[in-house]
Amino acid sequence: xxxxxxxxxxxxxxxxxxxxxxxxxxxxxxxxxxxxxxxxxxxxxxxxxxxxxxxxxxxxxxxxxxxxxxxxxxxxxxxxxxxxxxxxxxxxxxxxxxxxxxxxxxxxxxxxxxxxxxxxxxxxxxxxxxxxxxxxxxxxxxxxxxxxxxxxxxxxxxxxxxxxxxxxxxxxxxxxxxxxxxxxxxxxxxxxxxxxxxxxxxxxxxxxxxxxxxxxxxxxxxxxxxxxxxxxxxxxxxxxxxxxxxxxxxxxxxxxxxxxxxxxxxxxxxxxxxxxxxxxxxxxxxxxxxxxxxxxxxxxxxxxxxxxxxxxxxxxxxxxxxxxxxxxxxxxxxxxxxxxxxxxxxxxxxxxxxxxxxxxxxxxxxxxxxxxxxxxxxxxxxxxxxxxxxxxxxxxxxxxxxxxxxxxxxxxxxxxxxxxxxxxxxxxxxxxx
Amino acid sequence: xxxxxxxxxxxxxxxxxxxxxxxxxxxxxxxxxxxxxxxxxxxxxxxxxxxxxxxxxxxxxxxxxxxxxxxxxxxxxxxxxxxxxxxxxxxxxxxxxxxxxxxxxxxxxxxxxxxxxxxxxxxxxxxxxxxxxxxxxxxxxxxxxxxxxxxxxxxxxxxxxxxxxxxxxxxxxxxxxxxxxxxxxxxxxxxxxxxxxxxxxxxxxxxxxxxxxxxxxxxxxxxxxxxxxxxxxxxxxxxxxxxxxxxxxxxxxxxxxxxxxxxxxxxxxxxxxxxxxxxxxxxxxxxxxxxxxxxxxxxxxxxxxxxxxxxxxxxxxxxxxxxxxxxxxxxxxxxxxxxxxxxxxxxxxxxxxxxxxxxxxxxxxxxxxxxxxxxxxxxxxxxxxxxxxxxxxxxxxxxxxxxxxxxxxxxxxxxxxxxxxxxxxxxxxxxxx
Numbered sequence: 001x002x003x004x005x006x007x008x009x010x011x012x013x014x015x016x017x018x019x020x021x022x023x024x025x026x027x028x029x030x031x032x033x034x035x036x037x038x039x040x041x042x043x044x045x046x047x048x049x050x051x052x053x054x055x056x057x058x059x060x061x062x063x064x065x066x067x068x069x070x071x072x073x074x075x076x077x078x079x080x081x082x083x084x085x086x087x088x089x090x091x092x093x094x095x096x097x098x099x100x101x102x103x104x105x106x107x108x109x110x111x112x113x114x115x116x117x118x119x120x121x122x123x124x125x126x127x128x129x130x131x132x133x134x135x136x137x138x139x140x141x142x143x144x145x146x147x148x149x150x151x152x153x154x155x156x157x158x159x160x161x162x163x164x165x166x167x168x169x170x171x172x173x174x175x176x177x178x179x180x181x182x183x184x185x186x187x188x189x190x191x192x193x194x195x196x197x198x199x200x201x202x203x204x205x206x207x208x209x210x211x212x213x214x215x216x217x218x219x220x221x222x223x224x225x226x227x228x229x230x231x232x233x234x235x236x237x238x239x240x241x242x243x244x245x246x247x248x249x250x251x252x253x254x255x256x257x258x259x260x261x262x263x264x265x266x267x268x269x270x271x272x273x274x275x276x277x278x279x280x281x282x283x284x285x286x287x288x289x290x291x292x293x294x295x296x297x298x299x300x301x302x303x304x305x306x307x308x309x310x311x312x313x314x315x316x317x318x319x320x321x322x323x324x325x326x327x328x329x330x331x332x333x334x335x336x337x338x339x340x341x342x343x344x345x346x347x348x349x350x351x352x353x354x355x356x357x358x359x360x361x362x363x364x365x366x367x368x369x370x371x372x373x374x375x376x377x378x379x380x381x382x383x384x385x386x387x388x389x390x391x392x393x394x395x396x397x398x399x400x401x402x403x404x405x406x407x408x409x410x411x412x413x414x415x416x417x418x419x420x421x422x423x424x425x426x427x428x429x430x431x432x433x
Numbered sequence: 434x435x436x437x438x439x440x441x442x443x444x445x446x447x448x449x450x451x452x453x454x455x456x457x458x459x460x461x462x463x464x465x466x467x468x469x470x471x472x473x474x475x476x477x478x479x480x481x482x483x484x485x486x487x488x489x490x491x492x493x494x495x496x497x498x499x500x501x502x503x504x505x506x507x508x509x510x511x512x513x514x515x516x517x518x519x520x521x522x523x524x525x526x527x528x529x530x531x532x533x534x535x536x537x538x539x540x541x542x543x544x545x546x547x548x549x550x551x552x553x554x555x556x557x558x559x560x561x562x563x564x565x566x567x568x569x570x571x572x573x574x575x576x577x578x579x580x581x582x583x584x585x586x587x588x589x590x591x592x593x594x595x596x597x598x599x600x601x602x603x604x605x606x607x608x609x610x611x612x613x614x615x616x617x618x619x620x621x622x623x624x625x626x627x628x629x630x631x632x633x634x635x636x637x638x639x640x641x642x643x644x645x646x647x648x649x650x651x652x653x654x655x656x657x658x659x660x661x662x663x664x665x666x667x668x669x670x671x672x673x674x675x676x677x678x679x680x681x682x683x684x685x686x687x688x689x690x691x692x693x694x695x696x697x698x699x700x701x702x703x704x705x706x707x708x709x710x711x712x713x714x715x716x717x718x719x720x721x722x723x724x725x726x727x728x729x730x731x732x733x734x735x736x737x738x739x740x741x742x743x744x745x746x747x748x749x750x751x752x753x754x755x756x757x758x759x760x761x762x763x764x765x766x767x768x769x770x771x772x773x774x775x776x777x778x779x780x781x782x783x784x785x786x787x788x789x790x791x792x793x794x795x796x797x798x799x800x801x802x803x804x805x806x807x808x809x810x811x812x813x814x815x816x817x818x819x820x821x822x823x824x825x826x827x828x829x830x831x832x833x834x835x836x837x838x839x840x841x842x843x844x845x846x847x848x849x850x851x852x853x854x855x856x857x858x859x860x861x862x863x864x865x866x
Contacts, residue, residue, distance in 0.1 A: 391534050
């Protein structure tokens with residue numbers, strides 16, 4: 001049952017509760033477990049990696065078996081229907097096209113006195129992608145992580161993913177990895193896989209950046225290794241916020257809410273509308289669509305705990321509430337979505353109009369589906385090519401330029417009490433006595 | 434005494450030791466302390482903030498006294514010499530000019546079938562800047578953090594800095610903050626200041642991004658609150674790597690090495706040269722410049738532990754070693770620095786030629802002096818305007834576009850077992866039966 005809220009302060013409190021829901025979990029105890037796993041893999045390499053794979057994934061691998069072989073990759077293509085391969089190729093093409101737009105380019109600026117300043121962009125040497133197994137084993141995740149890395153021209157892209165009960169990796173995931181240009185794949189998951197990528201083992205290469213979603217252990221591991229390597233973000237459970245007006249189709253809105261709820265019992269699905277009538281209708285459609293839903297139990301749980309329809313006075317009020325929540329996905333199912341856009345301050349991805357369900361962005365519109373969650377859109381961005389790039393500042397001064405700046409530098413170094421800083425300029429600009 | 438290393442594998446091992454030096458500290462015990470401080474401030478707000486300020490900074494403030502007043506800011510201008518104010522203004526102007534270059538702009542792309550895709554950049558609502566006190570109380574730090582935030586058009590920029598023994602903030606720091614446009618200043622430091630910015634208290638506003646350097650407690654606090662807020666980086670001790678050829682002036686190179694070493698006993702100063710003779714001369718100049726150095730003890734300690742000259746066969750070999758280290762600051766004191774640049778893969782800031790000492794970049798060349806340390810230049814960038822911006826993906830589909838993509842989306846949603854994802858497209862594209 002989709003709850004309907006008409007009261008502003010209740011809506012605010014509920015949105016805050018939902019935003020904080022990821023912190024409800026017993027994170028503290030898990031941190032110690034994760035630390036132990038990280039330390040063991042750092043110290044013992046493959047040996048620890050194999051022991052944890054036995055313990056957590058019930059697979060008795062040797063080190064040689066960690067890497068997915070070429071013949072397994074070939075076999076995957078025989079197992080996946082041609083039509084699905086074609087869909088993956090279409091998605092890859094569109095994701096690549098979007099990520100190629102406006103990639104930051106190195107530049108220099110030539111100023112007075114032969115001063116040259118600039119920024120030089122270079123890719124990381126190695127990237128590591130985490131692809132979850134089990135309930136969330138998605139080829140789309142592979143594409144959304146690997147394609148930007150390859151657009152950034154990362155020379156070596158390694159992927160890790162937990163083995164299934166048969167010790168294998170989902171063939172659709174393998175095909176997506178091949179299509180996206182992943183260079184090597186290891187069947188290892190959990191915090192131990194993050195440790196392997198951060199520190200390297202005899203088999204798994206040490207990387208510079210780790211991206212991709214995962215369960216709470218993977219997230220805690222990413223946070224702990226941050227600083228040793230770069231990470232994309234700390235992703236929590238997924239969420240959609242739909243702003244809809246009286247012209248929105250309640251059946252469409254309901255489908256969009258359920259498309260989020262069906263991910264995970266922790267997923268959040270929120271409607272904000274200026275039409276109380278629409279809220280009622282959407283609630284009814286949600287009920288109807290749930291009747292035969294193949295993932296009904298899980299989806300109902302999400303709707304019950306983290307689903308709601310909020311009725312407000314105006315679309316401006318809806319935008320204000322949305323900004324407080326800073327949703328991962330924001331759908332504007334309204335007649336004039338571009339007119340409301342300037343009022344939106346924080347959102348991971350914004351889907352405009354009645355014909356843009358989130359699903360189109362989840363798979364193949366092109367923009368990334370790895371987005372900031374749990375209010376992180378206040379300060380964070382979607383995964384992008386820049387996740388795999390970094391820049392260096394470039395500075396070249398001429399003797400004349402340095403001479404002109406020497407006085408100001410001298411005053412500032414003196415104020416900060418750093419004599420050698422001052423001397424390094426003076427020794428270049430003052431006549432030897 | 435600057436040690437000279439001629440052996441490649443010894444050089445590699447030494448560079449690795451130096452890169453890992455920040456991890457030598459007893460981080461583990463401090464993490465528990467930091468966690469306690471964060472939790473207390475989160476729960477008790479100002480009360481905890483004032484108690485920790487009493488305990489760690491020996492200042493008995495009331496909540497009203499936390500914020501620096503307008504009359505204190507006015508008084509600061511009377512205390513700071515006009516010439517120094519002018520130098521700060523020059524630095525601010527140049528930093529601002531550089532950071533205004535190539536700020537990412539929102540864009541949209543109009544594709545076939547009325548598909549619109551784009552990226553919209555928006556600033557964070559609030560930024561918090563940490564400015565250290567004590568040995569590292571630097572007006573340049575204020576400028577380098579606050580100016581990019583203001584170029585990003587962050588509406589509210591709050592600064593925190595520990596009070597001095599007299600309970601006041603360094604007037605030069607206050608002038609720099611005023612010049613840079615900081616909106617509010619609080620005299621509070623340490624992990625408790627980071628907690629106040631991350632969670633908010635009755636007096637200190639909750640922010641979206643926290644930037645700025647600090648001691649090990651500040652760094653650990655930033656790492657722990659990452660995810661609740663964004664952070665710039667986890668800065669460790671500072672480092673310079675100078676690549677110099679036979680034409681470099683040994684006295685200049687020595688001054689540049691000492692300008693790094695004088696920061697901190699943990700600072701690293703490394704020369705790599707293809708001229709053994711130059712290495713000897715630089716070592717001699719270092720000795721000479723240390724004789725009357727006002728910060729001799731500290732600086733000598735840094736040189737002894739984390740200083741060295743490495744002699745290699747060629748400048749290409751120097752670049753290769755430098756890439757393994759990924760230095761925060763890289764000086765190319767060589768005849769043709771732009772020719773070696775393509776061989777450099779990782780560095781925070783690169784200073785080209787004989788007339789570009791690091792000090793010019795530390796203060797006023799324009800590029801940011803907050804740079805990735807301890808090898809983080811492998812994956813991270815200097816602090817920049819983007820630190821205070823985030824983007825949202827924009828996606829608008831037309832009914833025709835959605836129709837064309839419906840088949841591929843259906844195949845992928847089926848492969849991932851997410852029925853409502855598929856239904857949200859079907860319900861919009863299939864004729865009602």
